[in-house]
Amino acid sequence: AQSVSQHNHHVILSEAASLELGCNYSYGGTVNLFWYVQYPGQHLQLLLKYFSGDPLVKGIKGFEAEFIKSKFSFNLRKPSVQWSDTAEYFCAVKVSSASKIIFGSGTRLSIRP
Amino acid sequence: DTGVSQDPRHKITKRGQNVTFRCDPISEHNRLYWYRQTLGQGPEFLTYFQNEAQLEKSRLLSDRFSAERPKGSFSTLEIQRTEQGDSAMYLCASSLGASGLSYNEQFFGPGTRLTVL
Numbered sequence: 001a002q003s004v005s006q007h008n009h010h011v012i013l014s015e016a017a018s019l020e021l022g023c024n025y026s027y028g029g030t031v032n033l034f035w036y037v038q039y040p041g042q043h044l045q046l047l048l049k050y051f052s053g054d055p056l057v058k059g060i061k062g063f064e065a066e067f068i069k070s071k072f073s074f075n076l077r078k079p080s081v082q083w084s085d086t087a088e089y090f091c092a093v094k095v096s097s098a099s100k101i102i103f104g105s106g107t108r109l110s111i112r113p
Numbered sequence: 114d115t116g117v118s119q120d121p122r123h124k125i126t127k128r129g130q131n132v133t134f135r136c137d138p139i140s141e142h143n144r145l146y147w148y149r150q151t152l153g154q155g156p157e158f159l160t161y162f163q164n165e166a167q168l169e170k171s172r173l174l175s176d177r178f179s180a181e182r183p184k185g186s187f188s189t190l191e192i193q194r195t196e197q198g199d200s201a202m203y204l205c206a207s208s209l210g211a212s213g214l215s216y217n218e219q220f221f222g223p224g225t226r227l228t229v230l
Contacts, residue, residue, distance in 0.1 A: 004155075036221075043116070044156070044204070044221040090155045099144065099169065099210075101219060103155030 002027040004093050004104035012110045013081055021076040021107050023091030033074040034092040034101065035065055044090070050074065061085070083113045115139060117222035119205050125228045126195055133191045134225045138207030145188050146219060147180055148204040149173065156204050162188060163210060195229045202226050 007022040025031065033050040048059025055067040065076045074091060091104040118137045126132050138145050143164050148156035159178070161169045164185040174180075177195075182188040192199055203226075206219040 009153075043223050046218055049218070092155070099161050099163075100146065100158035100171075101156075102158070103148075105153065106155050 002031075002093055002095060002102045004091050004102055006089075006091050006104035006107050008107045009105070010108045010110070012112065014112045015083055016080050019076070019078040019081050019085075019109070021089055021091075021109070023074045023076065023104060024072050025074065025091075025093040025102075026072065027093065027095060029095060030097075032094040033065075033067055034094070035059065035063070035074075035076050036090040036092060036103075037087050038090070039087045047076075047089070081109075081111050083111045085109060086111045117205055117207050117220055119203075119222040119225050121225055122223060123226050123228075125230065127230050128197060129194055131191065131193045132195060132227065133189055134203055134227075136188045136190070136205030136207075136222060138186070138188070138205070139209075139220055140186075142207035142209050142220075143185065144208045144210040144217070144219075145182055146206040146208075147188070147190050148206065150202040150204055150224070151200075159190075192227075195227075197229045200227055200229045 003026045005024045035047040036044045037047045038044050048057050050057050050067045058064045063078050088106045088108050090106045092101045094101045120135045145162045147159040150156040159174050160180050162182040165182050177193045180190045202224040204224045205222045208217040208219045
C-alpha cells in the first residue's frame with residue numbers, strides 16, 4: 001500500500017531562515033505529488049504539485065519542491081520564510097491511476113517573528 | 114462563496130446517536146471525496162463519488178458509515194451509533210474529472226468537526 005512519511009513533526013524557525021521539509025513516499029509506479037498547506041483556521045489548500053516534466057516545481061508564496069524519483073522524495077523548500085508561513089504542511093501522493101490522495105501526517109511550522 | 118461548503122461546522126453528540134453531515138461541492142465538479150482527519154494526522158481517504166456513483170470505499174468506512182450523492186450534486190455522510198473513536202474532522206473535497214486528464218486538483222471544504230461524548 002502507498003504511504004507518505006514526513007520526517008519532521010514540528011519545525012521552529014526564525015524569520016528569513018531557509019526552510020526544507022522532508023517527504024518520502026512508497027510506491028514504485030507513476031505518481032502525482034503534492035504539498036498542501038493549512039493556515040490556522042483555514043481550509044486545506046494546494047501549495048504546489050508535481051504531475052510530470054520538470055522535477056523542480058514552483059508553487060505559491062515562493063515555495064518550491066523537487067521530485068527525486070530515485071529517492072522517492074519530494075522535499076519542500078523556501079529560501080526565506082516569513083511569519084505568515086506559520087501553518088501545517090502536508091505532503092501527499094496520488095497514484096496516477098487512482099483518485100484518492102494519500103497524505104502524510106503533516107509538519108507544523110512555527111515562525112518566530 | 115463558490116468553494117466547497119460543509120454543514121454543520123461543528124457537531125457534538127452522545128455515543129450511540131446518529132449524525133449526518135452535508136457537503137456541497139463546487140457546482141461544476143463531478144467528483145466528490147470524503148476524508149477523515151484525526152488530531153496530529155493527515156487526512157485519510159474514506160470514499161469517492163463520480164456523479165452519483167460511489168466508486169471507491171476505504172476499509173476505514175465501517176458498516177456504521179454510509180455516504181450518498183443522490184443527484185450527483187451535494188453529498189451526505191451518515192454515521193450510525195457513533196463511538197468516541199469517531200471523533201474527528203470530516204473533510205469533503207471536490208474536483209472536475211474528465212477522461213484524458215490524469216490529474217484534477219481536489220478543492221477542500223472547511224470540514225465538520227465531530228465530537229462524540
